[in-house]
Amino acid sequence: MVTTSLVAACAILHLFLASADAIVAFSLLVYVATHTPRNTATISFSVVAFLVAAMWLGEAGHVSARSADTQSLREAVFWLHVQAVGLALLPAAYIHFSDMLLRSTGSLSTGRRVVVVVAYITGAAWLALMLLTDTVMAGPVLTVWGSHFQTGTLYPAYVVYSVTLTLWSLYNFFRARHRCLTTSLRRRMGYLSFTFVVPALGFIPYLLAALMLTAVPEPLLVLFPLAGSIGVVPMIVVLAYIVSYQGVFLPDRVVKQSLINYLLRGPFLGVVVTFLVIAIPRLGHVLDLFSDRFLIFAVVFIIVVLQAALDRLRPFINRLIYQDEEIVWLEELNQRLLTSADLNELLNNTLIAVCEVLRVRSGFIAVPDRRTGGYSLQAVVGPIAKARSFLEQDGIKTLAMISQQGAGEGNGNNGYPLASDGYWLFPLAGQGDEPPGVLAAEKPQQRPDLSAEEMEIVQVLVDRASIAVEDVQLQRSIVQTLKGVAPEIEQVQQWGSQLRFASPSALAQLEADPLYTPEFHRAVRDALSHYWGGPKLTGNPLLNLRVVQAALPENNNNPSQALRAVLRQSVETLRPADDRDPMANEWILYNILRMRFLQGKRVKEIVQELAMSESDFYRKERAAIREVARALATIERGYMNTQGEGGRS
Incomplete structure (x- = not known):
């Protein structure tokens, strides 16, 4: 009786783990496909994740067939084909991923690449035999x-093939x-190698289980899958x-x-819901409950509770991730900033309350307009x-007088x-010499005071309105400063993303690609200064950009003309969509x-023409020019990602 219960418990645990494996593999496939650029690392991982999801989805499907009727066996055959x-x-995907890791460390081998191709061809042949024959x-x-x-x-031959490639992949990981x-990199690779050992070695007894269906006692046989x-x-x-x-x-x-x-x-969340779907019907059968009705409420309850719990735990999770109070504060900064829409809403509500x-x-409520004075x-x-x-008539003089009086102390x-x-x-009220604005309310003639x-x-x-207006003005100046240094910050992040592994190929890319050099902004400035011709254009390192090379056929195979076209495209991307305010900072930079x-x-x-001083112009x-460099870098990375070359290790 005890043995039977343990076997049943192991069977349920196997069904749950197979379902969890399929859910997590598919979810991470979607994550990598939507959050990382396309490159050799993401492609090889996507293949592994897809095949892991297919294998364990098929396993979870066919182990659910617990009766010998025709319908159950027909469903089991379908899930066997998925598996x-x-x-x-x-096995071919494992060897492909391990080869990618070795290449990322600078170990290049034509022989391994041939093995990867042969492994996929052999795997396709095994798949055809599995689907079309017995x-x-x-x-x-x-x-x-x-x-x-x-x-x-032919199953023993397939087992030898699979075990050989799996162990070879494990060797490549080490x-x-x-x-x-x-x-730090050895530690990361150690995590990866250790986590691969358990499923890789566990894959072997799973394959052997089919050979021992009648040779091993049931309590031991259930341990194989x-x-x-x-x-x-x-x-x-x-x-x-x-x-x-990789490449982020x-x-x-x-x-x-x-x-x-x-x-x-x-x-x-998906794994927890799967556990409820598997456990509650069996628990309801034991306790004689209406499990179907209870299952619906349990799933809804756990979804709502988990979402609320994760929201409450987010600050603690962030502290565990960052271990830096400054970063945690920056994470919460977006909730504290006032946008232009927030300020307008606050001032409107304040004005309504005053009225x-x-x-x-x-x-x-009026604020100074620096464009018109x-x-x-x-x-x-x-x-x-x-x-x-x-504002346009007599009121402007009164406002100017208020500004002058507001600069003195005790002006009344x-x-x-x-x-x-x-x-x-x-x-x-403001901290400067001039008030940041004025609030005006209608004065009825019958009310003198x-x-x-x-x-x-x-x-x-x-x-309150004074504090809000002044804070937003200060915030805007800070944001403008941050926009100025944004290209440099982005470039530093690019350099860091290229040096995660000590790869000679990655270092070679850094040296050859002007996008990843400290002189990138200088090269953009030089190319613009000789836009219509000159040595700073014809000998510019930007000619090596992939997007410039791709533009050659459309520009008579003239490198200077192709670079000029790409620079023009970069400038045009900065053209503001909103033309209601031609004196806005975005329009000034574009003009x-x-x-x-x-x-x-x-x-x-x-x-x-722009009514500015020369110092302000420069x-x-x-x-x-910094914005052009940023736009050009964005165009180049977009082209690299489209061609599948972004972030190559």
């Missing part, structure tokens, strides 16, 4: 853990670890972890956080034409509004590039 895809090709896999037979395939005359020179399903999840997770870094221009912490969050919200307190129907509307309640008329404006042209005017209570409430609201380089105008002509010109 055959993984069984036939997975020489390798015969029909299903009922076992103590469900159904399992029977063996054909060779790749041995070739790593630094402690169970051994094959143990360790697959850790292996595929670590493989995805290693591959996620992001810091390690960002990649790690993205993968962990995906694992928790996707595969982990309600004063029992008036209209008002506005006047004021622009930031929030309006009531007729907008009236507010614009006030803070807390005591100035009445002008039917408005009460409240200057927003405000009560002390009204003034106190309004002043609190005005102070500087267009007039200075594409049209070849002189600096004096440009500063007159400062913005440097920022514009």
Whole structure:
């Protein structure tokens, strides 16, 4: 009785592990396909993940057939064919992935590449034999853990083939670890090798189980397929972890956080739901419960509870990932920043509250406009034409006077509004010489003054609006500074992503590809300065870019003309989509590039046309060239990813 219960428990555990293996493998296949650029590492991993998912999905399907009726056996045959895809090709995929690891460490071998090709061809032949004949896999037979395939005359040869390639792959993993020179890379390769050992060695008894269906007692026989399903999840997770870094221009912490969050919200949730689907019907049968009805509520309950729990645990998970309070604070920064839309909503709500307190129907908030030297509307309640008329006519002089008075101490404006042209005017308090704006509320003619209570409430609201406007202005200046250094930060991340393995091929790419050199921005500046011809264009290292090489046929095979076309494309990508504000910073940068380089105008002509000083022009010109370099790098990486060459190890 005890033996029977243990066998049943092992059978259920095997079904659960096979299902979990398929779920996690498929989920990580989707993750790598959507979060990493296409390169040799991601392609080889995707093949492994697909075949692992197919193998264990087929296993979970056919072991569920527990009766000898025709329908159950027909379903078992279908799932056996699904599993055959993984069984036939997975050894070749393992040898392919191990070869990719060795090549990433600088060990290049034509012989290994030939072995990979031959392995896939042989695997395809085994798959054809499994699907079309009974020489390798015969029909299903009922076992103590469900159904399992029977063996054909060629099955022993297939076992030898699979075991040989699997052990060879394991040997390549250890060779790749041995070739790593630094402690951190050896540790990563050690994780990868160790996690591959368990499923690789477990795969062998799984293959042998079909040969021992009648030769081994049932309590021992059930352990053979169970051994094959143990360790697959850790292996595929670590493989995805290693591959996620390949060709991704992001810091390690960002990649790690993205993968962990995906694992928790996707595969982990799917595995928990699978456990409920497997366990509850069997538990309901034992306890005589209505398991189907209970299963629905249990699945919904666990989905909701797990999502809420993960939200609450996210700060703790981030601290475990980063172990740096500064990074945790930066992660939460997006919730604290005020966008332009947030500021408009806050000012609108403040203005509405002021109007309600004063029992008036209209008002506005205006802030200085550096382009025109006047004021622009930031929030309006009531007729907008009236507010614009006030700013355009007499009101502008009053606002200028308020600005001057606001610069002095104890001028009497803070807390005591100035009445002008039917408005009460409240200057927003700021730390500079000039108030960051003004709040105006309609002044009814029959109300000469405000009560002390009204003034106190309004002043609190005005102070809040003042803080918000000044903080957003400061935030915008910080964002502009960050945009200026963004290309350099991105380039540093690119260099880091190329040096994860001590690979001579990776170092050779760094030396040959101008995209990964510190002189990249200088090369862009030189090419633009000689845009219409000159040695800085004809001898520019940007001519080696892949996107420039690809543009040669369209430009009469003229390298200088091809580079000129790519630079023009990079400049045009910076053209703003919104043309409502021609004096916006984005338009100024674009117009500087267009007039200075594409049209070849002189600096004096440009500063007159754009109404700026020469010092301001040169400062913005440097920022514009940085944006061109960033756009060109984006175009190059996009072309590399399209061609399957991005981030090659």
